[in-house]
Each structure stands twice: as C-alpha cells, then as structure tokens.
Amino acid sequence: MSNRLGNGLSNDIKTSLLRVHAIVTKELLQLSRDKMTFGMVIMIPLVQLLLFAFAINTNVRNIPVGVVDHSQTALSRVLQQTVSATGIVTFTQHYHSTKEAQAAIDRSEVRGVLIIPQDVSQRLVRHPSVGFGLPPSSKQETSRPIAQWLVDGSDTVIANSIRSLRSMPLAELLDKPANRNTPTFEVTLLYNPEQRSVVNIVPGLVAVILTMTMIMFTSAAIVREQERGNMEMLITTPLAPLELMIGKIVPYIFIGAIQVSIILGLGHWLFNVPINGGLAQLALATLLFICASLVLGLMISTIAKSQLQSMQMTVFILLPSILLSGFMFPYEGMPLPAQYIAEALPATHFIRLIRGVVLRDVTVVEMSFDMLWLIGFTCIGLIIAAFRFKRTLD
Amino acid sequence: MNSETMGTVMNNEFAISADKLTRNFGDLTAVSELDLHVEKQTIYGFLGPNGSGKTTAIRLLTGLLKPTSGQIKVLGCQLPKEANKLRLKIGYMTQKFSLYDDLTVKENLQFISKIYGLTANEQKYRLNELLSTHQLTKQSNQLAGSMSGGQKQRLALAAAVIHKPKLLFLDEPTSAVDPQNRREFWEQLFDLCDQGTTILVSTHYMDEAERCHKLAILENGVKRADDSPQALMSNMAAQVVEIAANDLRHIKDSLVKLPQVISAAQLGSHLRVLVKEEVDLPIALLQQQPCLTPADKLAIVRPSLEDVFVSCTGNKVMPT
Numbered sequence: 001m002s003n004r005l006g007n008g009l010s011n012d013i014k015t016s017l018l019r020v021h022a023i024v025t026k027e028l029l030q031l032s033r034d035k036m037t038f039g040m041v042i043m044i045p046l047v048q049l050l051l052f053a054f055a056i057n058t059n060v061r062n063i064p065v066g067v068v069d070h071s072q073t074a075l076s077r078v079l080q081q082t083v084s085a086t087g088i089v090t091f092t093q094h095y096h097s098t099k100e101a102q103a104a105i106d107r108s109e110v111r112g113v114l115i116i117p118q119d120v121s122q123r124l125v126r127h128p129s130v131g132f133g134l135p136p137s138s139k140q141e142t143s144r145p146i147a148q149w150l151v152d153g154s155d156t157v158i159a160n161s162i163r164s165l166r167s168m169p170l171a172e173l174l175d176k177p178a179n180r181n182t183p184t185f186e187v188t189l190l191y192n193p194e195q196r197s198v199v200n201i202v203p204g205l206v207a208v209i210l211t212m213t214m215i216m217f218t219s220a221a222i223v224r225e226q227e228r229g230n231m232e233m234l235i236t237t238p239l240a241p242l243e244l245m246i247g248k249i250v251p252y253i254f255i256g257a258i259q260v261s262i263i264l265g266l267g268h269w270l271f272n273v274p275i276n277g278g279l280a281q282l283a284l285a286t287l288l289f290i291c292a293s294l295v296l297g298l299m300i301s302t303i304a305k306s307q308l309q310s311m312q313m314t315v316f317i318l319l320p321s322i323l324l325s326g327f328m329f330p331y332e333g334m335p336l337p338a339q340y341i342a343e344a345l346p347a348t349h350f351i352r353l354i355r356g357v358v359l360r361d362v363t364v365v366e367m368s369f370d371m372l373w374l375i376g377f378t379c380i381g382l383i384i385a386a387f388r389f390k391r392t393l394d
Numbered sequence: 395m396n397s398e399t400m401g402t403v404m405n406n407e408f409a410i411s412a413d414k415l416t417r418n419f420g421d422l423t424a425v426s427e428l429d430l431h432v433e434k435q436t437i438y439g440f441l442g443p444n445g446s447g448k449t450t451a452i453r454l455l456t457g458l459l460k461p462t463s464g465q466i467k468v469l470g471c472q473l474p475k476e477a478n479k480l481r482l483k484i485g486y487m488t489q490k491f492s493l494y495d496d497l498t499v500k501e502n503l504q505f506i507s508k509i510y511g512l513t514a515n516e517q518k519y520r521l522n523e524l525l526s527t528h529q530l531t532k533q534s535n536q537l538a539g540s541m542s543g544g545q546k547q548r549l550a551l552a553a554a555v556i557h558k559p560k561l562l563f564l565d566e567p568t569s570a571v572d573p574q575n576r577r578e579f580w581e582q583l584f585d586l587c588d589q590g591t592t593i594l595v596s597t598h599y600m601d602e603a604e605r606c607h608k609l610a611i612l613e614n615g616v617k618r619a620d621d622s623p624q625a626l627m628s629n630m631a632a633q634v635v636e637i638a639a640n641d642l643r644h645i646k647d648s649l650v651k652l653p654q655v656i657s658a659a660q661l662g663s664h665l666r667v668l669v670k671e672e673v674d675l676p677i678a679l680l681q682q683q684p685c686l687t688p689a690d691k692l693a694i695v696r697p698s699l700e701d702v703f704v705s706c707t708g709n710k711v712m713p714t
Contacts, residue, residue: 015511022508026497033496233492233553236456237509238481393458 019239023247031251037217041255045209045262052205053198053271056328060161066093066110068101071120079116079124079147086168088161098150105152112151112162120146127170146170191276191359199274202267203358204327206260206286207347211293211321212314214256218297219310221248222389227307232393241386249294256290257283264358277357284364285357288374289350295381296346302388321347349373408467409434409561409592410455415464417450417615424450426615427464432594432608437587439606440596441703447615448596449489452563455594456486469561482510485554489565491546495539499530499549502538503556510557524552528582544575551582555591562586564595568602580605600699611706618706623699630697632656632705633676637665639690648685657704666695668705 031037069076084091093110095101101113117123123146149166153159192199222244225231234244264282267273275282296317304310322328324338325347331339342348349370356362364371410432417425425447432438440448453459455468457477466473471480493502503524507517525531528548533541538549547567554562564583568576580602583593595606603609603623610620619626639645642665646658649667654676656668669676677692686692 018508018511022505025508026494026501026505029501030494030496228495229488229490229492230494231492232458232488232490233486235458236481236484236486237506238478238511239509393453 016240016243019243020247020250023239023244024250027248027251031255041213041258042262044213045259046266048209049202049205049263049266050270052201052208053267056197056201059195059197060157061087062090063088063111063158063161064092064109065089065112065114065162066095066101066104067091068095068098068113068115070118071116073121075121075124076116079120080114082170083114083165083168086165088165101150105150108152111155111158112149115148115150117147123147124170196271198267198271199359200355201327202263202271202273203354204325204351205267206263206354207289207325207351208322208327209259209263210256210286210289210350211347212318213259214252214290214293215297215300215314215317216311217252217255218248218294219300219304219314220307221298222301223304223307223310235393241389242382244389245298245382245386248298249291252294253287253290256293257286260286273358275358276361277363278361281357281363282354285350285353285371288364288371288378289346289353291378292346292350292374292381295378295385298385299381299388302385317345321345324348326351346374346377407434408432409469410438410594411467412455413465415451415454415466416462417454417459418462424615425454425461428615428617430455430610430617430620432592434592435587435590436607437583437593437595437605439603439609440594440612441598441600441603441609441699442596442612443598443707445614446612448612449565450615451612452486452565452594452596456484456563457481482557483560485557485559485562487550487554487562487564487567489569491538491550493538493546493550493553496537498535498537499525499541500534502549503553506553506556512557520556524556527585528552543570544572547571547575547579548582551579555586558591560591562591562593564593566596566598568597568599576602600703604699611703613707619702623702626702627697627699630702630705631671632668632697632701633671633673634695634697634701635667635669635676635680636693636695637667637680637686637690638663639665639686645685648683649680652679652683654679659704666701668701 067080069080080091083089089112091114093104095104095113098113098115101110101115104110105113123144126144127146149162151159151162189195222231225234260282264273264275268275297314300310300313300317304313320341324334324342325331325345326342327347331342331348334342352370353364353367353374356367357364408431410430412428412430415425415428415430416423428447428451430451440451442448450459454461455466455473457468457473457480460474468480469483471477471483473480494505497505500521503521504517507520512520525534528551530545530548530552533545538546541549547570551564551567554564568579571579576599583595587593595602597603606623608620608622609626611618611626621629637645642660642663646660646665649655649658649665654670654673656670658665658667660666667676667680669679673679677694680686680692681688
C-alpha cells in the first residue's frame with residue numbers, strides 16, 4: 001500500500017477523488033436511512049409552494065368594511081353597490097353613526113368605513129368627473145368629495161388598496177358612458193401583464209426554500225460528525241479538509257435540483273408561472289446558488305459547537321434572506337444600509353438571476369455581476385470552511 | 395531492561411520515542427514530562443486510572459493534539475510537523491465507538507477502505523479477509539448501531555487495521571466487552587503483533603496490562619514506572635505479606651495506620667498487605683501488632699501487577 005504513495009500527481013488526484021466519493025456515498029446512505037429528512041426534502045418545497053403561492057398576495061381583495069349611510073337614498077345605495085363591484089371591499093356591516101363606526105374599526109370588526117353624507121346627491125352632481133348640472137359657483141364647491149373613507153391605516157397594503165378607490169370613476173353611477181379621458185402616461189406592463197403576484201413569488205420561492213434547506217443540511221454536517229464522535233476517527237485518517245467539504249456538498253446539489261424541479265414544475269403546472277428562459281440557463285443559475293448556500297452552511301458548521309447552534313445560525317441567515325433579498329419587498333425600495341446587507345446575501349443575487357431567467361428570458365452571462373458574485377462566494381467560502389476545519393483536537 | 399521476555403528486542407529502532415512530552419490544558423497538566431520508547435513489533439501498555447493522562451498521551455502520539463513542550467518521533471515522523479505524513483501509517487481505535495451507527499458493517503468498512511485509498515480489487519479482498527478474521531461475516535449487512543459491544547469492538551479493530559498500519563493505537567479497547575470477548579480480542583492483537591505491527595494500548599485492567607510486552611504506569615500525567623510486567627513485579631519496591639485470620643476488616647483498619655505499610659486489601663479470606671521495602675522482617679513487624687493473634691497465618695507471597703500498581707501510585711484503593 002505505502003509504495004503507491006507519492007507516485008505522482010495523477011495518483012494523488014485519483015486517491016483524493018476516491019476519498020470524496022467515499023464521503024458522498026456515505027452521506028447518501030445515511031440520508032436514505034433517515035426517512036424524516038428524506039421526507040422533508042420533498043415536503044418542504046411542496047407545502048411551502050402551496051402555502052406561499054396561495055397566501056402571499058399583494059392584490060388584496062374583499063376587505064371587510066362597513067358603511068354609515070346618512071343619506072338613505074337610492075343614489076347612496078347605488079354608490080355602495082358600485083364600490084362593492086370593484087371587488088376590493090365587501091360591505092359587511094351597517095352603522096348608524098360615525099362614532100359607532102370608529103369603535104368597530106378599533107375592535108377590528110372592519111378595516112374601514114364608508115361614510116356617505118346627507119347631501120351626497122348634490123355633491124355628486126357637482127363632481128367634476130360627472131360634469132353635468134350647474135357650473136360650480138365657487139372653487140371650493142367643486143373640490144368637495146362625495147363621501148369619506150375611514151380606514152385602519154396600520155397595514156399599508158390594505159390602506160393602499162382602499163386608497164386606490166379614491167379616484168374611482170363615477171360615470172356609470174349615472175348611466176353615462178365611462179370616462180374617456182386620455183391618461184397622462186401610457187404604461188405597458190412587460191412579463192406579467194395580468195399583474196399576478198404568483199408570477200413574481202414562485203421564482204423567489206426557489207431562493208427561499210433553497211436557502212432554508214441547503215443551509216440547514218450542511219450547517220449540521222460537520223457538527224453532527226463531532227456530536228456523534230465520528231470526527232475523532234475521521235481526523236486520524238488521511239482525509240483532507242477540502243475533500244471532506246466537497247464530499248459533504250455534492251449529495252445536496254442533487255437534492256437542491258430535485259427541490260427546484262418541484263417548485264418550478266408545480267408553479268408552472270398549478271399557477272401557470274411562465275418559464276421563458278432556457279432550462280440550461282435555469283440549471284446554471286440554480287447550481288451556482290445551491291453551491292453558494294451549501295458553502296454558507298458549511299461555514300456555519302465549522303463555527304457551531306452543536307446542532308442546536310447551527311440551527312440558530314441558519315435561522316439568523318434565513319430571515320434576512322426572506323425579508324431583504326427582494327423576495328417580499330423590492331430591493332430598490334429599501335434604505336441604503338438594508339441594501340448593503342441584502343447585497344451580502346447569496347439569495348439576493350439568485351433572486352435577480354432566477355427572475356431574470358424565468359420571467360425575462362435573459363441569460364445568466366448577461367447578468368454577469370450576480371453570476372460572478374455567487375461563484376466568488378462559493379470559492380472563497382469553501383476555502384474559509386476548509387481552513388477553519390481543524391484536524392487536531394486542540 | 396528485561397529482554398528475555400521478548401523475541402524482537404534486537405531491533406534497535408523505536409516505533410515511538412517521546413522526550414519530556416508535556417501537555418497542559420489551562421492550569422491542568424494532563425501529561426507531564428513523559429519519556430517513552432516503544433520498540434517495534436511489541437505490545438506496549440499504558441496502565442492508569444481514569445484521568446491519568448492515557449488518552450491525552452495517545453492523542454499526542456497520533457498528532458491529534460499538539461504538545462505544549464517536548465519532542466515526539468513516531469515511525470520516523472517528527473510530530474506535530476509531519477502529522478499528515480503519519481496518518482497513513484497508523485491506525486487508531488478510539489475509546490468511544492466512532493464508526494457510523496447508521497451504516498452497516500460492510501458499508502463502514504468500505505467507507506474506511508476508500509478513505510485509505512484501497513482500489514476496488516484490494517478492497518474486495520481485504521474486506522472479506524477482515525470480516526472472517528474478526529468474525530463479522532454473519533453481521534456484514536447489519537447496522538453497526540444495532541450490534542453488541544463485542545461486535546462493535548471487533549468492527550472498530552477491523553476498521554483500524556484496514557490499511558495494515560505499522561503502528562496501532564488502542565484507547566481502552568475492551569472497556570465495553572465481556573471477558574470471553576476480551577480474550578479473543580487479545581488473540582487478535584498478538585496475531586497482528588506477530589505480523590509486524592507495533593501496538594500501543596491503554597487500559598485500566600490488570601489482567602490486560604499483564605499481557606503487554608512492556609508497560610508504563612501513569613498517574614496524574616506522570617509516568618511512575620515502565621518495564622515488562624515481570625520485571626515490574628520482581629523489582630517492586632515493596633514486599634507483600636498475605637494474612638489469613640478472622641476479622642480481616644478490623645485488622646486492615648489497624649494495619650494501614652502503620653507508617654511502614656503502604657496499603658492493605660482484602661482478597662476473599664486473605665488480607666494482602668504491602669510493606670515498604672526497607673523493612674527487613676515484614677512478618678515479624680506485622681506479628682507484633684496487637685490486632686493479630688499468634689494463631690494467624692502470615693506469609694510472604696509473590697507480588698502481583700496490582701501490588702506494583704498500588705506501590706507505584708500510592709493508591710489505597712484500586713480503580714476499576
């Protein structure tokens with residue numbers, strides 16, 4: 001055996017690959033015996049996709065609201081129906097006074113209240129968008145809105161939705177043809193003309209789920225060997241740190257690929273998310289991100305002293321990855337410090353890449369900054385992890 | 395140096411030589427100025443109670459720990475500098491089972507053999523060989539975690555010698571094993587030694603220590619004595635008197651108060667008393683004691699390894 005040692009570089013590489021292969025085989029065997037983990041590989045993307053895709057919706061509809069109708073005329077009832085017909089709100093309650101309505105908002109019975117004043121017909125007739133009847137006698141008179149919304153403004157998404165009713169057209173209230181005013185700008189919505197949020201969310205979800213599972217798997221990888229006492233044996237063998245690190249990563253690349261297929265496949269099939277870019281581009285972007293996430297997990301694993309600690313650190317990375325990466329809120333809208341943090345997270349770069357590939361059919365190379373960033377992160381991280389991994393018990 | 399007990403002493407080169415080896419953990423000195431010379435193709439034992447520095451010494455000699463001071467040379471490799479080079483030449487069986495519980499016997503051995511760079515053909519041959527030598531053929535598809543202590547220990551030994559190391563470290567290898575398995579295990583060790591392997595084994599069992607070619611007695615990180623078990627027993631700095639009498643507990647309590655008595659331990663119906671070497675007539679000394687009657691039988695007997703251990707370490711009670 002020993003005479004084969006130092007027989008040149010090619011032999012060294014061969015034995016090195018053999019050792020990596022040994023680790024990969026061992027990891028796969030252990031994984032296949034761990035039914036729970038194996039189940040989670042499939043269940044996490046499946047359940048999360050269904051939950052997120054159905055639950056996360058920035059186009060809010062059917063907000064429960066109440067009404068205080070001081071006018072009690074046919075017109076006020078038509079007005080309620082017209083508002084209700086937009087689908088944004090649903091009138092669930094009637095109140096007699098403004099005070100009563102406000103109390104209802106306080107106790108969260110409704111999110112907003114429409115207050116229709118007694119003189120709603122006069123106000124409507126003079127309203128510029130309706131534009132008939134007598135010309136306004138004074139400037140102030142024309143600018144009076146016909147009714148008032150009282151809104152629970154704590155949730156900005158709901159507040160904005162109700163606010164969008166502020167200038168709703170009123171022409172059909174009076175059987176007039178719809179307002180044909182020319183808008184100031186024409187807006188063409190590319191890539192997601194129907195404005196379905198699921199189109200934006202599903203590719204982003206790939207990033208969130210991969211961040212979660214990939215970091216979780218590898219962050220425990222080294223610690224587990226230590227906790228179970230296997231490390232004392234491993235470090236007496238000729239196994240090099242880098243070989244151990246690579247061997248730990250490779251099996252999870254396949255698992256990451258399975259998860260991505262589940263998310264994008266189901267997203268395409270159930271939610272009709274278009275996959276415009278080529279599959280090769282998609283695979284490349286995903287591979288880069290999987291590697292970066294796994295390496296991040298390995299770095300955690302060389303720092304953590306127990307599996308519990310590695311779990312805590314995974315969550316520490318996961319939360320900003322969900323909140324700052326552009327998955328939930330647009331990157332451009334965040335303050336500068338948050339953008340810096342986002343820039344340091346692999347998820348941010350991957351979300352740009354995958355949205356580009358899946359929705360806009362750009363190639364990964366065209367987005368070379370994010371591509372190079374992920375490659376650089378993987379290489380440097382792998383070296384740091386291997387460097388931090390100690391082969392002594394000191 | 396007692397050389398007639400060993401056939402292989404002619405070899406001048408040492409497998410392990412350590413010089414003033416010291417290792418501190420903070421304020422605690424785990425190993426203190428240990429000088430060690432292990433000849434090739436011998437079984438060398440570390441005998442000592444728990445916490446005497448056996449495991450630390452082994453870890454220092456395998457390169458797993460860096461010494462605070464001192465020189466170590468193992469199989470021609472200077473430690474800790476050449477620790478990587480040494481890894482291929484040594485096998486190490488840890489105190490705790492350190493193979494994978496969720497892999498089968500065969501998978502564990504395949505894993506280790508790949509780590510040591512055995513080719514597919516070598517691996518197949520070597521695995522079959524190891525499985526039959528260590529009586530694991532029947533268990534080859536059983537998960538390691540579900541095996542008995544003795545089976546796990548045989549697997550651990552098989553894994554430690556898979557690459558035919560020249561030097562084998564065994565850290566308390568038989569602590570979880572019954573006497574029958576222990577006998578068989580030692581048979582394996584002597585076979586390996588016969589094939590040219592040098593073995594360093596730590597233990598706290600006397601019978602096991604007595605099987606070693608040479609022995610170092612450790613206490614609190616200090617080497618108290620080292621030689622072959624026979625030499626240690628014959629050169630012991632104490633005399634052993636065996637007393638047969640009634641009310642041994644009472645006699646023992648009185649005798650241990652004497653300054654000349656190192657220790658006394660009851661063995662069934664006998665009391666074994668260690669008396670300091672400088673006492674000329676130990677029987678006469680003991681006979682004078684008021685706790686003994688003239689009817690009691692006293693006799694000088696051959697020291698055992700346990701006596702050596704007690705006289706070296708000054709321990710009143712034997713650790714188990």
